[in-house]
Amino acid sequence: MATLSGSGGNDTDVLIVGAGPVGLFLAHECARRGLRWRLIEEKAGQSEHSKALAIFPRTMEIFDMADVVGPFLEKANRVTRVEVTSHEKSLAELPFEPGHTPYSFVAMVPQNITEGILAKDLEERGGTIEYETAFVSAQERDGGVEATVDRKGESAVLTASFVVGCDGAHSRVRHGMDVDLEGGDYRQEFMLADIETNEFRPASELLLCPSELGPVVLFPMSATRWRVVATIEEPEGDAPSLELTRKILRERAPAGVEARAVHWSSYFRIHHRHSARLRAGRRFIAGDAAHIHSPFGGQGMNTGLHDVWNLAWKLDLFLRGHGNDALLDSYAAERLPVIRGVIEMTDLMTRGMGTTNKLAQVMRDAVIPTVSHLALFQHAFVQRLSGLGIAYNGSPIVEGLGERYFDESLRGGGIRSRFLLMLGGDVSAEDEGVRMLSTLFPEVLEVRTAQAPGIRLVRPDGYVAYTARRTDGVRTWEALGALLERQTR
Numbered sequence: 001m002a003t004l005s006g007s008g009g010n011d012t013d014v015l016i017v018g019a020g021p022v023g024l025f026l027a028h029e030c031a032r033r034g035l036r037w038r039l040i041e042e043k044a045g046q047s048e049h050s051k052a053l054a055i056f057p058r059t060m061e062i063f064d065m066a067d068v069v070g071p072f073l074e075k076a077n078r079v080t081r082v083e084v085t086s087h088e089k090s091l092a093e094l095p096f097e098p099g100h101t102p103y104s105f106v107a108m109v110p111q112n113i114t115e116g117i118l119a120k121d122l123e124e125r126g127g128t129i130e131y132e133t134a135f136v137s138a139q140e141r142d143g144g145v146e147a148t149v150d151r152k153g154e155s156a157v158l159t160a161s162f163v164v165g166c167d168g169a170h171s172r173v174r175h176g177m178d179v180d181l182e183g184g185d186y187r188q189e190f191m192l193a194d195i196e197t198n199e200f201r202p203a204s205e206l207l208l209c210p211s212e213l214g215p216v217v218l219f220p221m222s223a224t225r226w227r228v229v230a231t232i233e234e235p236e237g238d239a240p241s242l243e244l245t246r247k248i249l250r251e252r253a254p255a256g257v258e259a260r261a262v263h264w265s266s267y268f269r270i271h272h273r274h275s276a277r278l279r280a281g282r283r284f285i286a287g288d289a290a291h292i293h294s295p296f297g298g299q300g301m302n303t304g305l306h307d308v309w310n311l312a313w314k315l316d317l318f319l320r321g322h323g324n325d326a327l328l329d330s331y332a333a334e335r336l337p338v339i340r341g342v343i344e345m346t347d348l349m350t351r352g353m354g355t356t357n358k359l360a361q362v363m364r365d366a367v368i369p370t371v372s373h374l375a376l377f378q379h380a381f382v383q384r385l386s387g388l389g390i391a392y393n394g395s396p397i398v399e400g401l402g403e404r405y406f407d408e409s410l411r412g413g414g415i416r417s418r419f420l421l422m423l424g425g426d427v428s429a430e431d432e433g434v435r436m437l438s439t440l441f442p443e444v445l446e447v448r449t450a451q452a453p454g455i456r457l458v459r460p461d462g463y464v465a466y467t468a469r470r471t472d473g474v475r476t477w478e479a480l481g482a483l484l485e486r487q488t489r
């Protein structure tokens with residue numbers, strides 16, 4: 001990949017294509033950092049559909065670090081238990097209350113509300129979304145990208161230091177980068193219906209119901225509004241009817257679930273695909289533009305939000321002259337393994353829940369009760385789904401496990417694009433090494449004290465880039481200096 005230089009002289013710093021949740025959050029993060037950004041959206045307004053519901057604990061922590069978590073807490077229905085039920089038989093009850101996080105639940109927030117919260121916050125920060133403006137093509141030129149857009153039938157050109165395609169599964173930004181979504185499709189058809197119902201279960205429980213006809217999953221949005229997702233043989237009409245929803249519930253769900261009205265329903269097909277590259281020069285892709293997977297596990301939107309959380313601080317540092325090409329390259333190096341992991345997990349869940357093979361169904365229903373009781377399984381299940389287990393070990397800009405870091409001092413939006421050098425009680429801020437690092441990296445490094453002994457270098461996105469239980473004199477400080485230099489010079 002060619003080394004980049006220069007970013008001045010452009011109309012904007014970051015051109016964001018697509019005002020879905022991922023594009024909105026990236027715009028939010030650019031606004032919070034005082035970058036120049038433009039957000040274009042081909043539609044005339046935000047989607048009114050409730051598509052993605054589940055917001056997992058790590059995403060809530062990220063919203064907290066981005067200073068936008070409050071409205072999500074207000075709107076969320078909190079789920080703390082997953083029950084696997086086959087007809088009237090409970091196969092497993094899995095608590096979903098991870099420790100060591102203030103967000104020990106799945107926050108159920110319809111996607112239109114999520115987009116509304118992010119759009120409102122953006123507006124309050126003085127930002128605008130340019131609707132009815134479609135990205136057409138882009139051309140790399142020295143120090144930037146020249147993008148052609150179509151604004152209500154009129155063609156216009158604007159220049160940006162970076163273009164980020166958050167333009168969904170049919171991404172034109174991705175096509176322009178000559179990158180495909182590689183992978184496959186599932187044979188099955190799916191239906192979704194958001195229904196008005198009776199209070200048949202506490203709204204803190206999510207129900208997974210495998211059956212010989214295929215699975216149905218019941219997601220609580222509130223006490224009397226639930227989402228029904230199921231495999232179907234053949235679509236009937238343009239959208240699933242109340243009758244079809246009732247039939248599916250009768251055949252596959254526990255008794256007593258009443259479907260009284262349908263608020264929104266849709267058929268959909270699912271895929272397991274991702275692109276092999278997320279960057280071409282000054283163009284990046286994120287969210288559904290880069291990966292699409294099964295809704296089992298509810299990971300789609302969460303993964304996209306994590307993509308741009310990973311990217312925003314890197315673009316910021318680069319634009320301010322404190323980040324280099326290796327830092328930009330680390331976006332794909334870090335996100336691709338996570339994306340592959342999400343696709344593997346959701347694929348396993350989809351195949352396990354949706355198998356039509358009778359023997360496999362019997363084995364599944366026999367194995368689930370035993371395995372689900374194992375503490376190790378429960379821990380792994382919660383760590384994977386919650387996003388709390390995501391780590392960037394193996395990244396070229398991380399030494400060690402690259403695990404998540406979250407404490408009180410990171411909350412409320414204060415870090416932006418600075419690295420935090422966390423000093424335990426056994427290391428003085430007056431230490432020669434600490435002073436040397438502060439002098440060498442004044443723009444990107446902030447020194448803070450922490451409870452845990454030793455030192456940690458925490459990245460702007462709340463992942464540990466370097467850790468030492470105790471300092472090993474000059475060697476430790478030199479290693480830290482070299483790590484920072486590798487990405488910021």
Ligand SMILES: Cc1cc2nc3c(=O)[nH]c(=O)nc-3n(C[C@H](O)[C@H](O)[C@H](O)COP(=O)(O)OP(=O)(O)OC[C@H]3O[C@@H](n4cnc5c(N)ncnc54)[C@H](O)[C@@H]3O)c2cc1C
Binds near residue numbers: 052172304
């Ligand atoms: C039925 C259903 C249920 C789901 N449930 C969940 C769930 O529970 N949890 C979860 O995490 N995910 C879920 N998902 C997935 C989730 O909806 C997507 O992952 C999410 O919308 C991706 O966000 P995005 O911003 O990347 O893309 P999108 O939401 O697709 O947004 C892309 C935007 O780009 C715009 N655009 C496209 N082309 C252009 C162009 N050329 N110029 C300008 N603008 C353009 C589009 O109009 C659109 O507004 C679900 C999806 C479906 C369909």
